[in-house]
Amino acid sequence: MKRLFAASALLVLQALPAAAQTNYPLTLTNCGVELTFDAAPDSAVTIGQSATEILYSLGLAPKVSGTSVWFNPVLPEFAEVNAGIERLADNDPSFESVVAKKPGLVAVQYEWHVGASGMVGTREMFHDVGVPTYILPADCDTKDNSTGGDGTRTGAFDTAHVYKGIRELAAIFDVADTGAQVIADLQATEAAAIDRARALDLPDDLSAVFWFSSADLELDPFVAGRLGAPGYMLDKLGIENAVETDEEWPTVGWESIARADPDLIVVAYMDRRRFPADDIEEKLKFLRNDPVASQMTAVREGRIVQMDAHAMSATLRSIHGLDALSQALADMAFE
Known part of the structure; x- marks a missing residue:
């Protein structure tokens, strides 16, 4: 199994293009909203455990000044850095507690926290006070969140949406090489899991x-x-x-x-x-x-x-x- 994992990882790495430094200003469209960054944000607050763990995986923990919305303990490899970062709330933080940290970016897991009817606030509320928001594409690509509750998928979720979020956050913070490696590691795990199941007949x-x-x-x-x-x-x-x-x-x-x-x-x-x-x-x-x-x-x-x-x-x-x-x-x- 170790040989299979290593082979899968090698194939993924060979397929990856060399990552480049971010050329600012960087403009991208995120969940229907156009964002422009003149430089890498100097700090971030996360609303959603996945957003937190992505930033940690990109080596950006020193820039994270506050986290919120937790289901389970942080991934073990991030336990030490996470212990030193303020948790604004286990569940939904208040709008005021987030903007009080004066973040250069608010990274969001679920659109129902920060969206048209966001429980924490709308994107406009954050942008009006000069705080850009980035919502993970996995929660809006091929998904309609206007239906209420947890939303309705308009197409099947694919890990390409997760990789897109990692790649775009890496570009925003100018750590594209790290983002490419994180994606390669996850793709290798994905390939090994599928191969294992196929072998079970x-x-x-x-x-x-x-x-x-x-x-x-x-x-x-x-x-x-x-x-x-x-x-x-x-x-x-x-x-x-x-x-x-x-x-x-x-x-x-x-x-x-x-x-x-x-x-x-x-x-x-x-x-x-x-x-x-x-x-x-x-x-x-x-x-x-x-x-x-x-x-x-x-x-x-x-x-x-x-x-x-x-x-x-x-x-x-x-x-x-x-x-x-x-x-x-x-x-x-x-x-």
Whole structure:
């Protein structure tokens, strides 16, 4: 497997063009808004864990003056630098707390935090006080966020959207070489995960459902639609999504899920505790004891995969989620 990973990484690196220094002024269109940078921003505040981890991966932690919106602990390799950076809020920060840091850029994961009806503020509010905003393309490319809630995918999520965000942030901060290397490493992980699954010769009709959380365990769960990050993972591994909708995270009744009878269930674990079902132990207890859910093939056969909640969103962790699911499949038996 190490030889496969090394070979995949070499192929990716050979395919990458040499990165160039940024020529300012840099102009780009981000989620429908034109941005121009005369120089690399001298500081940044992040609204969303994925935006934070991308900036850290680009070696820009010294420029990050504040973070917010966390689901799980930061990736282990960034634990030390993250400990020294102010966390403005575990969940949604206030507009005032963000602009008080006087950032040269606000990097945003979700458009519903900073967008037309942003919970933190609109892009216009930030731009009016001289603070540019950059929203990760994974949350607006092939996605309509005007539908409310978590939005609706107009096309399938692809990791190209994650790589675009990394590449553009690297250009904004004039660290294109670092961005190219980060992308190469992620592409190598992606390729190795797909090759591993192909070697398993999985059944053609294998199906799965992704359970993120539930507002209450007595209510219908939030499960993954077919076009988001979980849909990308299943498509790459040759597995059908038991939930057929373009909504990002629809609620679907357990009776409907049980009728579909998925071969495996992927459940999210997270530190966030907005809802009782955010706790993975509550999820597992429900699956094993609910009279409907407990009768599903995946539960009876013990084919329940635990996955980092942030990997289920359209983030760089989605590649790690693909890898984790590929490895979990290697340990399962299917009739």
